Amino acid sequence: MDPPADRRLLERLADFCDRYTPLVALDLPQGLVLDITGCAHLFEGEARLRESLMDRLEKAGIETRATVAGTPQAARALARFGDVDLVPCGGEAHAVDGLPVSALDIGRESVVALNRAGLKTLGDLAMRPRSALAARFGSALTTGLARVLGEEDIRISPRRPLPDCLVERRFAEPVTWVEEALEALSAEVGRLLEARGEGGRAFEAAFFRTDGKVLRLGLETGRPTRDPKSLMRLFRERLDSLSDPLDAGFGFDLIRLSVMRTEGFAPAQASLDGRHVEEEEVAELVDRLGVRFGAEAVTRFVPVNTHIPERAAYAVPAAELSGKTAGWPTPDPVGPPLRPIHLFDPPQPIEALAEVPDGPPLRFRWRRVLHEIARAEGPERIAPEWWRHDRCDGLTRDYYRLEDVSGRRFWVFREGLFSEQFAPRWFMHGMFA
Numbered sequence: 001m002d003p004p005a006d007r008r009l010l011e012r013l014a015d016f017c018d019r020y021t022p023l024v025a026l027d028l029p030q031g032l033v034l035d036i037t038g039c040a041h042l043f044e045g046e047a048r049l050r051e052s053l054m055d056r057l058e059k060a061g062i063e064t065r066a067t068v069a070g071t072p073q074a075a076r077a078l079a080r081f082g083d084v085d086l087v088p089c090g091g092e093a094h095a096v097d098g099l100p101v102s103a104l105d106i107g108r109e110s111v112v113a114l115n116r117a118g119l120k121t122l123g124d125l126a127m128r129p130r131s132a133l134a135a136r137f138g139s140a141l142t143t144g145l146a147r148v149l150g151e152e153d154i155r156i157s158p159r160r161p162l163p164d165c166l167v168e169r170r171f172a173e174p175v176t177w178v179e180e181a182l183e184a185l186s187a188e189v190g191r192l193l194e195a196r197g198e199g200g201r202a203f204e205a206a207f208f209r210t211d212g213k214v215l216r217l218g219l220e221t222g223r224p225t226r227d228p229k230s231l232m233r234l235f236r237e238r239l240d241s242l243s244d245p246l247d248a249g250f251g252f253d254l255i256r257l258s259v260m261r262t263e264g265f266a267p268a269q270a271s272l273d274g275r276h277v278e279e280e281e282v283a284e285l286v287d288r289l290g291v292r293f294g295a296e297a298v299t300r301f302v303p304v305n306t307h308i309p310e311r312a313a314y315a316v317p318a319a320e321l322s323g324k325t326a327g328w329p330t331p332d333p334v335g336p337p338l339r340p341i342h343l344f345d346p347p348q349p350i351e352a353l354a355e356v357p358d359g360p361p362l363r364f365r366w367r368r369v370l371h372e373i374a375r376a377e378g379p380e381r382i383a384p385e386w387w388r389h390d391r392c393d394g395l396t397r398d399y400y401r402l403e404d405v406s407g408r409r410f411w412v413f414r415e416g417l418f419s420e421q422f423a424p425r426w427f428m429h430g431m432f433a
Contacts, residue, residue, distance in 0.1 A: 003029070013062065014159060015214040018206065019254050020053060022163060025072075025156040031079070033072045033156050047086055060212060069095070072156050073147035077103035077122075092150030097123035104144045110137055122148060163204070163258035165192055174210050174251025182235055185257040186228040199224025199265030205235065207246065208254035215246060220295050222286045222319040224263040230284070237291045286318045295319050303328050307382055309429065310345060336401070338380075340411045340430030347427035350412065354426075357418045360400045364412065366428050371404040379414075395420055399429070 006029065014032055017024045020043070023035035036049060043049035046068045057064050069075035069087040077096055078084045081103045087095045096103070099122045101114045114137070119125055125133065125145055134142045146152040167188045169181050182205060193199055201224055207215040219234050239246060289298045299315035306312055331337060352364035360376035378400035386394075395416040402410045409432035416424040 006030075011159075012212070013057070016056075016208075016212040017053070018160070018214060018256075019208050020049060022160065022166065022258070023156060023158045024160070025158050027076060031076065033076065035072075035156050035158070036068070050085065056212070070150050071147050071153045073144065074150055077148050090150065092148070093126065096148055097121065097126070099148075101125060104141065104148060106137070106141055106144065110141065113137070161260065163260050164198075164200075164262045165189065165196075166256055166258040167192065168254060168256035170254050171252070174253050176248040176251050178205075178207060178239075178246065178248075178252070178255060179232070179236070181255045182257065183228065183232050185255065186231040186235075189257055189259060190226040190228045190231070193226040193259065193262065193265070196262075197265060198262040199226045200259040200262055201225075202260040203231065204258045204260055206256045206258065207248075207252045208256070209249045210251055210253050211249055213249070217246075218260075219287075219291050220319055222283045222290070224265045226265060230287075234287055234291050237288055241292045290319055306385070308385060309339065309343065309382075310347075337432065340409075340432045342433075343430040344428060347413070347429045350426050350428050352412070352414075352426035354414070358398065361402065361412065361426065364402075364426065366410075371402075371406075371408070371410070373402050374405045375403040377401040382413075401432070 010026060010028070010030070010032070014024045014026060017032060017034055021034050021036050021039045023037075025033045025035075027033050036046065040046045040049050043052055050066055050068055054064060054066055065079045067075045067078040067082065067084055067087065069078060070089060070092050074087065074092040074096060077099055078087065081099045082095070084095050100111075101119060101122060101124075102111045103122060114120070114125070119128065122145065125141075126149060130142045130145075133145075143152070147154065167185050169185060175181070185205075189200070200221065202218070202220045204216055204218045207217075209215070217235065217238050219238050221230075221234070225231065286298055295317055298318045300318040301313040302316055304312055304314060348366070350364045350366045352361040354361045358379060360378055361373055363370060363372050365371070379398035380400075382397045382399065384394050384396065397413045397415055398417075399411065399413040402412060404410070410428060411430040411432065412426060412428050414424045414426055418424065
């Protein structure tokens with residue numbers, strides 16, 4: 001026995017069953033449950049769907065038993081212990097009447113106790129008062145009995161999330177080309193999203209090979225979209241970035257395009273200054289880079305409400321910020337910049353000569369180069385965040401904007417006042433453009 005290999009085979013069979021319905025759940029260790037509600041008409045009825053599934057699995061060398069019923073528990077019990085192929089609507093109680101009580105999957109001890117009490121079939125249990133059964137054997141038995149009899153129905157928990165909408169294309173003969181089919185499906189899903197007033201944020205293309213293997217390509221966009229050309233451009237980027245080309249094998253007989261996540265889509269009004277066009281171009285660039293390198297690899301900075309310079313911004317995935325304003329403070333268009341564009345992380349130590357106790361540096365040595373100061377502005381005193389002593393050293397900083405005799409401008413600080421330590425240290429924290 002090899003339980004991990006059995007599990008992998010069962011998951012591969014579940015992928016194969018996605019061609020019949022997107023709602024597939026594992027029934028370990030040897031079963032699958034498919035919710036075919038709303039899918040049977042694609043196969044000319046429930047009986048033809050079951051027949052198609054059984055034939056394909058038989059050709060693959062898989063021996064199966066399958067039953068179509070109104071509840072998952074009734075179908076499971078009949079597939080394992082009965083010989084009924086298709087249960088008419090509302091006929092679950094009659095179909096399971098002769099099944100043994102072990103079909104409830106209630107454990108060996110409960111089965112033995114029921115048999116000793118003369119209750120050997122589900123029909124025997126159905127004739128007894130439920131309150132007496134619950135008092136003797138627990139509520140799990142009566143709950144399972146109600147579901148097997150079709151009196152109570154609960155939905156299955158699918159192994160994959162249900163898409164918000166999907167479109168698919170089936171082929172009478174297997175095909176090896178995918179771009180033409182994806183282009184048609186993109187146009188179809190665009191019309192569907194337009195009718196719903198929505199746009200897609202996450203898409204998945206699934207390619208079902210004739211040998212049962214399913215290949216999937218997923219992508220996410222920074223903002224809701226339903227433009228077929230944009231989708232195809234992203235899918236082409238995704239196909240080109242694959243380390244292994246898409247292996248069609250003997251061909252695909254089904255290609256499906258699913259929209260995994262949607263959002264409301266409001267047509268944007270173009271602004272007079274052209275910023276809308278710039279935002280659209282940036283969003284498209286983020287989408288293309290995210291498809292090629294991964295959504296987590298493309299980041300943007302967002303501001304943080306703190307006066308500590310190195311904590312004033314942090315990086316987040318750019319797709320999460322697309323279409324949102326970052327809320328950066330507006331710089332003074334007249335005065336010089338208060339903060340440099342480039343910061344060193346961590347700040348680099350320098351050797352400085354300065355007047356005490358609060359004078360700016362007169363000269364400093366950085367990276368073996370001596371800089372004579374021509375102009376200095378400061379100090380800008382930044383106190384530590386006293387409520388975060390676990391993350392800072394608790395020393396005050398005095399920042400200075402310096403310009404040397406060659407015109408280079410620096411942002412340096414003295415760490416610690418003379419009242420806090422005997423010999424304060426100097427650091428280079430950034431450079432102005």
